[in-house]
Amino acid sequence: xxxxxxxxxxxxxxxxxxxxxxxxxxxxxxxxxxxxxxxxxxxxxxxxxxxxxxxxxxxxxxxxxxxxxxxxxxxxxxxxxxxxxxxxxxxxxxxxxxxxxxxxxxxxxxxxxxxxxxxxxxxxxxxxxxxxxxxxxxxxxxxxxxxxxxxxxxxxxxxxxxxxxxxxxxxxxxxxxxxxxxxxxxxxxxxxxxxxxxxxxxxxxxxxxxxxxxxxxxxxxxxxxxxxxxxxxxxxxxxxxxxxxxxxxxxxxxxxxxxxxxxxxxxxxxxxxxxxxxxxxxxxxxxxxxxxxxxxxxxxxxxxxxxxxxxxxxxxxxxxxxxxxxxxxxxxxxxxxxxxxxxxxxxxxxxxxxxxxxxxxxxxxxxxxxxxxxxxxxxxxxxxxxxxxxxxxxxxxxxxxxxxxxxxxxxxxxxxxxxxxxxxxxxxxxxxxxxxxxxxxxxxxxxx
Numbered sequence: 001x002x003x004x005x006x007x008x009x010x011x012x013x014x015x016x017x018x019x020x021x022x023x024x025x026x027x028x029x030x031x032x033x034x035x036x037x038x039x040x041x042x043x044x045x046x047x048x049x050x051x052x053x054x055x056x057x058x059x060x061x062x063x064x065x066x067x068x069x070x071x072x073x074x075x076x077x078x079x080x081x082x083x084x085x086x087x088x089x090x091x092x093x094x095x096x097x098x099x100x101x102x103x104x105x106x107x108x109x110x111x112x113x114x115x116x117x118x119x120x121x122x123x124x125x126x127x128x129x130x131x132x133x134x135x136x137x138x139x140x141x142x143x144x145x146x147x148x149x150x151x152x153x154x155x156x157x158x159x160x161x162x163x164x165x166x167x168x169x170x171x172x173x174x175x176x177x178x179x180x181x182x183x184x185x186x187x188x189x190x191x192x193x194x195x196x197x198x199x200x201x202x203x204x205x206x207x208x209x210x211x212x213x214x215x216x217x218x219x220x221x222x223x224x225x226x227x228x229x230x231x232x233x234x235x236x237x238x239x240x241x242x243x244x245x246x247x248x249x250x251x252x253x254x255x256x257x258x259x260x261x262x263x264x265x266x267x268x269x270x271x272x273x274x275x276x277x278x279x280x281x282x283x284x285x286x287x288x289x290x291x292x293x294x295x296x297x298x299x300x301x302x303x304x305x306x307x308x309x310x311x312x313x314x315x316x317x318x319x320x321x322x323x324x325x326x327x328x329x330x331x332x333x334x335x336x337x338x339x340x341x342x343x344x345x346x347x348x349x350x351x352x353x354x355x356x357x358x359x360x361x362x363x364x365x366x367x368x369x370x371x372x373x374x375x376x377x378x379x380x381x382x383x384x385x386x387x388x389x390x391x392x393x394x395x396x397x398x399x400x401x402x403x404x405x406x407x408x409x410x411x412x413x414x415x416x417x418x419x420x421x422x423x424x425x426x427x428x429x430x431x432x433x434x435x436x437x438x439x440x441x442x443x444x445x446x447x448x
Contacts, residue, residue: 004448008035015039050246052220058207061200062188067163067179068207074138075106082131083111085142086121086197087290089232089283089298093225094142094165094198096302101205101222105214110136113295117360117384121422122415123148132158140204141165143197146182147415149175165200167235169401169417184417192240198229199244223248224260225302231275232283234419249273259301262314285314288321291361327359332369334358335380339370350376350441352434354390354427356383364391364420371395377403377441379423381430387412388430392421398445406440407433 011034020030022041038047046054058064074081085095099111114124122144128151131139138161145164152162152175162177174180181200183190209219227248230241237245252260253272267281289298301313335353339345351370363380370378371393377400381390394400399418410433414423425433
């Protein structure tokens with residue numbers, strides 16, 4: 001992959017001088033700050049000294065009032081509440097946060113993580129059936145649900161209400177849930193749009209705490225989970241995410257929960273953790289639980305309060321991560337060989353590969369590995385439940401979700417955002433999808 005430097009324009013001398021004098025830094029640093037759109041004393045203060053006071057009011061998010069009221073109603077009526085989340089880092093940290101926080105307030109609460117291989121991504125009918133059979137009347141979904149219109153109807157028929165907390169791009173129609181919390185909703189005026197799924201869950205708990213006079217100090221210990229989700233889900237570390245990450249890293253380094261402390265131990269990380277350590281040290285291990293076995297292990301680790309028990313869970317997850325590395329390496333090698341041996345694939349603007357026995361748990365990683373070598377939008381598919389199912393990854397500046405949306409006539413389902421997506425299609429549609437996806441990418445992608 002050829003790399004290219006992209007130089008930002010040098011600001012004018014007067015702007016550099018004004019900022020340099022205002023915050024007492026040298027002109028070179030002032031230049032860099034202006035290039036990052038930090039132009040005033042107040043903006044620089046927020047950048048260098050992140051403050052929890054600058055977090056946005058959670059009630060600015062569309063449907064937040066309704067969501068909090070429904071939780072309060074469930075507690076008053078002694079209803080059973082199920083916390084439902086995706087099986088990746090963002091989903092499992094979100095479930096751990098909301099489950100642990102609400103458990104301190106209300107005992108009739110459980111969590112549910114779908115099986116990656118038996119149920120697939122997002123809300124499943126099996127999960128709803130579990131809720132119905134066990135008399136749950138409210139499900140709070142985290143990091144998933146924004147496109148689950150049919151599943152929400154299915155739940156409604158069984159007298160189960162949904163509160164959806166998601167950060168993925170909505171479809172044309174919002175699910176008929178009691179509340180849909182997603183800053184990417186077109187009608188949502190929440191000022192910051194790039195929260196992680198765990199971040200949306202945090203805002204829901206922040207709103208619940210405010211409404212019920214629970215001190216904010218009881219919520220702050222959960223910022224370690226928010227920081228791990230932000231770093232691992234590769235959402236922009238700007239604005240509100242930057243504040244949450246700053247304080248979350250402090251929590252990780254000064255007073256980590258037993259599960260995080262144990263995870264740091266098996267990761268061999270000895271110095272103070274930063275974003276890079278979380279992305280490459282903690283994130284892959286948490287993810288490995290759901291990639292190789294069941295993601296319940298990740299939630300059990302992150303909600304564990306006993307040090308010895310946490311160390312056992314961390315060791316279990318670390319072993320899964322070693323297995324994941326083996327799969328990752330061998331499948332990546334196969335994928336690259338497939339590209340190298342096909343002249344059409346070598347000359348293409350996109351990559352679409354399918355092999356029925358590739359391990360479903362690592363295909364997203366393989367897509368990223370292929371991009372490291374060929375730098376183009378990539379879809380890696382394997383077989384699951386007689387369908388082709390896969391993960392897609394993008395390159396900087398290219399809207400992958402939009403490209404996949406244009407191929408929706410060939411898909412059974414899909415979801416995601418600009419840089420990452422998941423999709424399912426009939427196996428016989430793979431050649432047509434590959435051809436159409438290549439055509440769309442050629443139309444939309446720029447030369448650089």
